[in-house]
Amino acid sequence: MSATPPAEDEEPNAPAQHRKVLRLDSHGRTMIAVTVACVCLAAATLVASALDLVGPAHDAGATANRAVPAFQDPAQPVPERVADLMGRMTLEDKLGQLAQVDRAALTSPQDIAAYRIGSILSGGGSAPANNTPTGWADMYDGFQSAAQATPLGIPVIYGIDAVHGHNNVRGATIFPHNIGLGASRDPGLVQAVGRATAEEVAGTGIDWTFAPCLCVARNDRWGRTYESFGEQAEIATSMTSIIGGFQGGDLGAPTSILATAKHYVGDGGTTGGRDQGNTEISEAELRAVHLPPFQAAIAQGVGSIMVSFSSWNGQKLHGHRQLLTDVLKGELGFTGFVVTDWAGIDQIDGQRGFTGAEISTAINAGVDMVMVPTDYRQFLQLLRNEVDAGRIPMERIDDANRRILTKKFELGLFERRFTDRALTSTVGNQAHRDLARDAVRRSQVLLKNDGNVLPLAKSGGKIFVAGKSADDIGLQSGGWTISWQGAAGNTTPGTTILQGIRATVGSGATVTYNRDGTGIDSSFRAAIAVVGETPYAEGQGDRTGAMGLDTADLQVLSRLRASGVPVIVVLVSGRPLDIAAQVDGWAALVAAWLPGTEGQGVADVLFGDYKPSAKLPVTWMRSVSQQPINVGDGKPPLFAYGFGLTYPGGPTTPSPSPSVSTPPPVQTTPPVQTTRPPQSTPPVQTTRPPATTAAPTTPTAGVASCTFRYTVSNQWQNGFVAEARITAGSAPVSGWTVRFAFPGNQAITNSWSASVTQSGTQVSAANRDYNATIPAGGSVTFGFQATYSGTNSPPTGATLNGTACAAG
Incomplete structure (x- = not known):
């Protein structure tokens, strides 16, 4: 609104x-x-x-x-x-x-x-x-x-x-x-x-x-x-x-x-x-x-x-x-x-x-x-x-x-x-805060990690933390928080990123914080700079000129870099910022977005309690002059749509700790859709920034086993919405294609989380760049909207990279 x-x-x-x-x-x-x-x-x-x-x-x-x-x-x-x-x-x-x-x-x-x-x-x-x-x-x-x-x-x-x-x-x-x-x-x-x-x-x-x-x-x-x-x-x-x-x-x-x-x-x-x-x-x-x-x-x-x-x-x-x-x-x-x-x-x-x-x-x-x-x-x-x-x-x-x-x-x-x-x-109970912490760690995008400086070890040595956003609930929550435009400071109870870092480090490790970066020297094993935007909402948040870090942030980063200590930047912002001129001097970069009150989720990623799994939902500009920049427009990005690194061993997917029920959506009188808009499936940009390496997404020859679950979440006269979940067996899958056949005359008109094509009754769904890897025992879900007449019977089976899957 x-x-x-x-x-x-x-x-x-x-x-x-x-x-x-x-x-x-x-x-x-x-x-x-x-x-x-x-x-x-x-x-x-x-x-x-x-x-x-x-x-x-x-x-x-x-x-x-x-x-x-x-x-x-x-x-x-x-x-x-x-x-x-x-x-x-x-x-x-x-x-x-x-x-x-x-x-x-x-x-x-x-x-x-x-x-x-x-x-x-x-x-x-x-x-x-x-x-x-x-x-x-x-x-x-x-x-x-x-x-x-x-x-x-x-x-x-x-x-x-x-x-x-x-x-x-x-x-x-x-x-x-x-x-x-x-x-x-x-x-x-x-x-x-x-x-x-x-x-x-x-x-x-x-x-x-x-x-x-x-x-x-x-x-x-x-x-x-x-x-x-x-x-x-x-x-x-x-x-x-x-x-x-x-x-x-x-x-x-x-x-x-x-x-x-x-x-x-x-x-x-x-x-x-x-x-x-x-x-x-x-x-x-x-x-x-x-x-x-x-x-x-x-x-x-x-x-x-x-x-x-x-x-x-x-x-x-x-x-x-x-x-x-x-x-x-x-x-x-x-x-x-x-x-x-x-x-x-x-x-x-x-x-x-x-x-x-x-x-x-x-x-x-x-x-x-x-x-x-x-x-x-x-x-x-x-x-x-x-x-x-x-x-x-x-x-x-x-x-x-x-x-x-x-x-x-x-x-x-x-x-x-x-x-x-x-x-x-x-309101604000622990179950909901646990869920929010999980949402925070699942949203962190690791954009750079030279020499695998992340995850940080929890024990031993000294860690320096700086930046205006490190210890400020208001800044990490952004606009539409307590007030319309949001505000800095202790606006509402929560855990700041600095508090999360302090709670995570183990014995023998010390954490020193100075907002301005003053006091750092070469005796620290790492410096974490938590910088970025100040809160804003509609209108006041429009940026017609520069979109880089402010002077105070740049001064903090300069002090940290002068110490010779590896600098890990945690960017707290509501959008990509123009950082191409500075990023080469950073050992690591994490896009934390606007995480809200549970800053512990950011620390979970920095110290390896959760391996980053998120992917960019937007294209990251190489220069503000490129705005607008979007996947498929031919402009070379700094970080491409769908890009995101992880730590060695691949992303982890822990079960959410809170017991928040997720019932199916309300069923209402279904719409009768007489026309469909033209569909466009933009190409997935694969450009990667210099000095980073993305995992290959070439489909594997086959998988040991898999399961396939097909669910119609809503149906009306002449149309329906369905989801398909594919689960890998004991072996991970790098790059995937799922194929199945409709038993009737269903025709897909729109899809998400996969590149879906259809020829007659045969359907082929291939991974997007951001969800190409399915860990062993892990799952991916894609969905689509389709038309039909007569009986809307489900597919009777499916294959994953040529291997027949069991019904899930």
């Missing part, structure tokens, strides 16, 4: 502005009266709730004789509950469901009932004064209590940017940002991250996250590059597994939250990497590069989709009917609801301040819920004017309500309005 806080010259709680709107608005005057009535009704509701706690004896007979409306009966099918509720709603009820307001902008919680507001959000850093899990739960329950004080008692749905953990909440587990997770190439890990995040979000009452970002970042100048899983659609597509983690196997389960695929569509491809800019590409390229992750998200059952601030060939996405209605809801069959970005409708006409015309343009284009974070009273009046004038048809208002209310019912909000306090203790 961008739930962007208001600019400094905007006051979200300006009462004078609100009074002015109400004086000019006869409907607003009516709402004042309703507010008074609702306060009384709220008090009556609280009394009734207190009586309910006493037990059924207080009014058992009356309750038994009272007819329960269908929308209040959880035994009824959701469509019937929605239809019954909508039949009872006034126009004001329906218009209110389309409005989403930031918590800080509410002049009073009673405005939720008075204006029938359907959704609340917390923008970046918009937190209760008591920023603890309990403080959040108390705030959420207060808002839901206010929503009960209406004739129909429709609950609000609360949204938040839980984009790398429940990152607005102090004490929550902060996971690596998406670029690091993309480097892991591990959809199962990412699903577990989503599950853990959902548990923590639910523990504060909140039921909706504005994640995942499925942007495909094509220019590293973009300040949101770290929110992207990588520069190729295949990575983001495979990482839609996180949606199954968020939404769980049952959206109505206590630990399930609604997911949001964002930002639709093409925000990672703007000219110059400018945030909220213009994506100037053909429709064929838009469909081939930027649309596939959203197709996969819909197949995963994602509940909401957020529109991008950006434009496509000059037209703002918030008003783009072709992409929002014709493609998304029509062609792709999306049945959830579409939400705007922060005040996104205000940008349609290019003028400051939203208008009725912008509202009608957005809603008629296909927007269902409008994030109008501050000026909700003006928005609702303008919306009413547009409906009364016939510029927004009631069919469109009803369709938006039907989509929004369906998700509220599926989430169980009408039955479970308030926080399950038994879940509050999950």
Whole structure:
């Protein structure tokens, strides 16, 4: 998302502005009266709730004789509950469901009932004064209590940017940002991250996250590059597994939250990497590069989709009917609801301040819920004017309500309005921190290791640690952490990289730290420099000029190199940096990305407790002048897409220590896809930087044994999504090709994590550069989307490099 806080010259709680709107608005005057009535009704509701706690004896007979409306009966099918509720709603009820307001902008919680507001959000850093899990739960329950004080008692749905953990909440587990997770190439890990995040979000009452970002970042100048899983659609597509983690196997389960695929569509491809800019590409390229992750998200059952601030060939996405209605809801069959970005409708006409015309343009284009974070009273009046004038048809208002209310019912909000306090203790618990530590070590990309200086020995000698990012939770967590842009310092509990190093070294070893690198001499056996970017988020993170290390970092590195000690650089950044002029002087280089609160995971890799296994999800520039640089464009990189070294013996794959369940994704009404976008499978770049050697990927002649497991994860009329997992036997495999035959007329239209070709019924899937090696007993997984007619029977067998595999 961008739930962007208001600019400094905007006051979200300006009462004078609100009074002015109400004086000019006869409907607003009516709402004042309703507010008074609702306060009384709220008090009556609280009394009734207190009586309910006493037990059924207080009014058992009356309750038994009272007819329960269908929308209040959880035994009824959701469509019937929605239809019954909508039949009872006034126009004001329906218009209110389309409005989403930031918590800080509410002049009073009673405005939720008075204006029938359907959704609340917390923008970046918009937190209760008591920023603890309990403080959040108390705030959420207060808002839901206010929503009960209406004739129909429709609950609000609360949204938040839980984009790398429940990152607005102090004490929550902060996971690596998406670029690091993309480097892991591990959809199962990412699903577990989503599950853990959902548990923590639910523990504060909140039921909706504005994640995942499925942007495909094509220019590293973009300040949101770290929110992207990588520069190729295949990575983001495979990482839609996180949606199954968020939404769980049952959206109505206590630990399930609604997911949001964002930002639709093409925000990672703007000219110059400018945030909220213009994506100037053909429709064929838009469909081939930027649309596939959203197709996969819909197949995963994602509940909401957020529109991008950006434009496509000059037209703002918030008003783009072709992409929002014709493609998304029509062609792709999306049945959830579409939400705007922060005040996104205000940008349609290019003028400051939203208008009725912008509202009608957005809603008629296909927007269902409008994030109008501050000026909700003006928005609702303008919306009413547009409906009364016939510029927004009631069919469109009803369709938006039907989509929004369906998700509220599926989430169980009408039955479970308030926080399950038994879940509050999950926020920041040890199981989730263990998972985050594992995610950190799986995301570290070893880019250089001259003389096998890594892994470092744990015992004996002296190790010098320097750099601003070595002992700073805020810097290693990056933007969207506690505040919108993030900040340096002890912003939230966690383990810094320096603390992880100190905890790892054994007897006889000493660790000396100096932020500036002062005090090092030749008596140290190694120097670790932890350097990189300072926190930023959208807009402020755009880089139009240089993209190298800052002066302070360069001075630290110069001091360390002057000592003659081998220098190991740990780069903490949200994107590749321009380091070609310095890298020759470093003995080793590790891309740590933005690891979050569990810096121990970085130390695990430095000292060999985990052998690096991650691969670059982006192409690393040789010079900033190459931007944009992407695999297949012919520009020689410093480090190629998919590149990553490991230690002697190959990567290790320890079992995750936490017991975080990873249920299958929610199954929803499947889309009927009538057309498919053109598919493009870019070549995998094999260029390697000087002075490094990559393992060969020539397929082995055969393998001793293997198993093959084929799973259809979602299926609808004429289409399905499937995954295939191949597991090596007692011998490792270097380079692999899997072949199988479809028993029917299945036709693959899109694939990820493998180069897939099809001839008739015969399918061949070959490794990508980053997953060419399967260790003995290890597995790789690839997936694809396909069409079919008739019976969708699975393949009966498969071969790995010519050897028949057993069924897995």
